Amino acid sequence: MIFIAIIIGCVIGAIIGVNMPMISYTYSGYLAIAIIAALDSVFGGIASTLNKNFDLKIFVTGFFGNAILSILLTYLGQKLNVDIYLAAIVVFVGRMFNNLAIIRRYYIEKFSKEKQKNKKKEEKKEEKKVEEN
Amino acid sequence: MKKFKFKFRADITAVTVVVFIVCIVLVAVMLMQFRTVEQTDITEIENMRESELREALVEWKTKYEEVDTQLADVNDKIAEYQKTINGNEESSKLVDEELNESNLLVGKADVYGPGVIVTLTNTNDFQYIAEDLLDLVNELRYAGAEAISINGIRILANTDIVDLFDYSVIGINLQRVQSPYIVKAIGDKDYISSVLNLKGSGFIDRYNKLGRSVSLEEENRVQIPKSNSDFNIEYMQEVTEE
Numbered sequence: 001m002i003f004i005a006i007i008i009g010c011v012i013g014a015i016i017g018v019n020m021p022m023i024s025y026t027y028s029g030y031l032a033i034a035i036i037a038a039l040d041s042v043f044g045g046i047a048s049t050l051n052k053n054f055d056l057k058i059f060v061t062g063f064f065g066n067a068i069l070s071i072l073l074t075y076l077g078q079k080l081n082v083d084i085y086l087a088a089i090v091v092f093v094g095r096m097f098n099n100l101a102i103i104r105r106y107y108i109e110k111f112s113k114e115k116q117k118n119k120k121k122e123e124k125k126e127e128k129k130v131e132e133n
Numbered sequence: 134m135k136k137f138k139f140k141f142r143a144d145i146t147a148v149t150v151v152v153f154i155v156c157i158v159l160v161a162v163m164l165m166q167f168r169t170v171e172q173t174d175i176t177e178i179e180n181m182r183e184s185e186l187r188e189a190l191v192e193w194k195t196k197y198e199e200v201d202t203q204l205a206d207v208n209d210k211i212a213e214y215q216k217t218i219n220g221n222e223e224s225s226k227l228v229d230e231e232l233n234e235s236n237l238l239v240g241k242a243d244v245y246g247p248g249v250i251v252t253l254t255n256t257n258d259f260q261y262i263a264e265d266l267l268d269l270v271n272e273l274r275y276a277g278a279e280a281i282s283i284n285g286i287r288i289l290a291n292t293d294i295v296d297l298f299d300y301s302v303i304g305i306n307l308q309r310v311q312s313p314y315i316v317k318a319i320g321d322k323d324y325i326s327s328v329l330n331l332k333g334s335g336f337i338d339r340y341n342k343l344g345r346s347v348s349l350e351e352e353n354r355v356q357i358p359k360s361n362s363d364f365n366i367e368y369m370q371e372v373t374e375e
Binding site (some may be wrong): 001002005006008009010012013014016017018020022023024025026028031032034035038039042056059060063 | 145147148149150151152153154155156157158159160161162163164165166168169170172183
């Protein structure tokens with residue numbers, strides 16, 4: 001059900017994105033920051049599901065709130081002549097790597113556990129075979 | 134995995150809807166961004182950021198100012214050269230004029246102008262000698278004659294007029310001249326003739342009284358040839374004050 005939703009959402013999003021008008025290059029910087037913030041939220045969500053503490057409210061507010069806040073901060077930085085967007089990129093990308101690391105570890109552990117189980121099973125089978133023989 | 138987690142915690146339909154919306158928004162925005170980035174690679178200046186444009190502008194401005202100052206320098210130099218050229222032209226013109234004038238005075242050019250022609254002819258009773266010619270030349274000079282010639286020989290500051298062969302011939306610049314002596318002079322013809330005709334002291338008056346053959350003509354155009362002798366400076370030097 002959720003995978004179907006993801007696929008359909010991606011297709012509709014692609015159609016909308018292709019048909020949307022161009023954004024001027026001046027504002028593309030803000031949009032890039034917002035995209036990175038959103039991606040950070042998505043990876044955070046995946047990592048939290050793997051950790052079994054996923055909260056829908058936190059995910060939704062993080063997704064939209066981070067994007068909007070990062071845009072606002074970037075705008076403020078431009079007004080103050082400080083490159084705040086650099087700080088935003090550092091934080092978001094750093095967190096993205098953290099979350100990716102969590103996801104990676106989860107799967108590695110899972111994979112290695114399965115292998116161990118398989119090995120144990122095989123060993124047991126072999127033992128049984130040996131015993132039978 | 135998600136499935137498995139959500140069962141546990143939140144309402145699955147809500148999560149599905151949220152994930153759906155999130156996907157739409159994220160993919161749409163990302164695609165928009167990709168398109169803008171791709172397109173801006175093609176068209177450059179129009180989509181450059183303000184700061185970049187500003188930097189470029191400042192760069193060009195400084196370059197422009199540099200070139201402008203260089204241009205001004207070069208223009209100044211050109212103006213200076215022009216001035217010196219003009220100055221040189223003026224001075225060379227002046228020098229030319231001076232040279233022409235002094236050439237006329239020194240007798241290096243044929244000259245013409247209003248003047249008088251005095252003709253002295255020997256008679257059986259009387260032969261003219263060098264002193265008579267010198268007397269006449271001197272009087273002409275006194276009367277303001279600018280150029281004088283005797284029988285086609287230009288009389289200058291260094292011209293000698295001497296008697297040769299026991300008063301039988303007159304030599305001017307080592308050239309023999311013989312009667313009639315035609316003395317031409319350029320100057321104020323009225324003044325010259327009046328000076329020469331002065332009673333008692335004028336040359337013509339004096340010589341006519343002595344019964345000698347002298348005639349004077351005033352002419353509007355008297356032509357006097359250039360000197361054929363060279364002015365060589367061998368000994369004299371200019372005195373320079375220190």
